[in-house]
Amino acid sequence: MTQSLTIRRPDDWHLHLRDGAMLKAVLPETARHFGRAIVMPNLVPPVVTGDDAAAYRDRIMAALPEGMSFEPLMTLYLTEDTDPVDVRNAAESGLIKAVKLYPAGATTNSASGVTDFDKVRGVLETMAEIGLPLCVHGEVTDPDIDIFDREAVFIDRVLDPVRRASPGLRVVMEHITTAQAADYVRAGDETLGATITVQHLMLDRNAMLVGGMRPHYYCLPILKRRDHRDALVDLATSGFDRAFLGTDSAPHPTHKKEAECCAAGAFTAPIALSCIAEVFEAKGALDKYEAFVSLNGPKFYGLPVSEDTLTLTKGPAIDLPTKIAAGADTVTVFDPGQPLHWSVS
Ligand code: DOR
Ligand code: ZN
Numbered sequence: 001m002t003q004s005l006t007i008r009r010p011d012d013w014h015l016h017l018r019d020g021a022m023l024k025a026v027l028p029e030t031a032r033h034f035g036r037a038i039v040m041p042n043l044v045p046p047v048v049t050g051d052d053a054a055a056y057r058d059r060i061m062a063a064l065p066e067g068m069s070f071e072p073l074m075t076l077y078l079t080e081d082t083d084p085v086d087v088r089n090a091a092e093s094g095l096i097k098a099v100k101l102y103p104a105g106a107t108t109n110s111a112s113g114v115t116d117f118d119k120v121r122g123v124l125e126t127m128a129e130i131g132l133p134l135c136v137h138g139e140v141t142d143p144d145i146d147i148f149d150r151e152a153v154f155i156d157r158v159l160d161p162v163r164r165a166s167p168g169l170r171v172v173m174e175h176i177t178t179a180q181a182a183d184y185v186r187a188g189d190e191t192l193g194a195t196i197t198v199q200h201l202m203l204d205r206n207a208m209l210v211g212g213m214r215p216h217y218y219c220l221p222i223l224k225r226r227d228h229r230d231a232l233v234d235l236a237t238s239g240f241d242r243a244f245l246g247t248d249s250a251p252h253p254t255h256k257k258e259a260e261c262c263a264a265g266a267f268t269a270p271i272a273l274s275c276i277a278e279v280f281e282a283k284g285a286l287d288k289y290e291a292f293v294s295l296n297g298p299k300f301y302g303l304p305v306s307e308d309t310l311t312l313t314k315g316p317a318i319d320l321p322t323k324i325a326a327g328a329d330t331v332t333v334f335d336p337g338q339p340l341h342w343s344v345s
Helices: 020-031 049-065 084-092 117-130 147-165 179-187 198-202 205-209 226-237 269-284 284-299
Strands: 004-008 012-015 038-039 070-075 096-101 134-136 169-171 192-196 243-245 309-314 324-325 329-332 342-344
Touching: 004 284, 004 329, 012 192, 012 243, 012 269, 020 049, 020 269, 020 324, 020 329, 049 070, 049 084, 084 096, 084 117, 084 134, 096 117, 117 147, 147 169, 147 179, 179 192, 179 329, 192 226, 198 269, 205 284, 226 269, 226 284, 243 284, 269 284, 269 342
Parallel strands: 012 038, 038 070, 070 096, 096 134, 134 169, 169 192, 192 243
Antiparallel strands: 004 309, 309 342, 324 329
């Protein structure tokens, strides 16, 4: 039986680091394990221009504790006013590695997102030309569409038409949550990839709703039924090389999670690798773990795999952190609801 796993150092292909005191608090939790991360641009105000991304990158590097190594992979927040020339310059200088599409109103801090896709046609054409990936939050915002159906409807109504209209555009379906999304990425060509989170591989909506509502499990896209989770686990553990870990670790102050109207997001960074190891072990797929957390992402993004290694060791159930301090607030760490046995050394 495998008791120890040494792998290339993992990366996180979808991460929220925030800013200020929150950034300072959460950055070490990621940098302790992950070498790089695609950093989401949904600050208030959002990271829209190359100049915004350069300034944010500097704030991230300034917040990194002495002795830790970490490379933030910056993104721009796509708006209807985004300038294709600025995108091209930011990509060609190496500053940004992707552009993020939020349908307006889909989730936390998405008010400046896109409503009219014709208005971003020029940016998407530039991105297709230079091979810059578009990271997509794949949910429609139509109030008539049930929240549990918003991802599947988005694929038909928005994603597929956008991809057909922009041949060659590289697209990452972010934090996929449904069997429909798993099928769509499998059926796609080499321009299409997908990230999957920790919580969507471990939990279904019963975990969030049965026996009382658990706000720390509330995130967007929302947790789905068990069969969707099973489809995601099958995809991640199959060795399929266009699916990779994007934790979507999304810290909010505890008081905003434990509130009458709770903020969306699960703070999984501190225990993400242990959680994923548990999922892969349960499927008898530990031999595919390194591909999912360390190899498939760089391959899709055209970046080198890490030269560093990291070892996970199996032992008795580990003590899980419950909260970390962030300025005057705390952030509650995701509780997987099951013991974890893999620790990172
Ligand atoms: O649950 C989520 N939280 N989903 C998102 O898409 C955004 C994120 C956040 O920024 O908190
Ligand atoms: Zn996110």
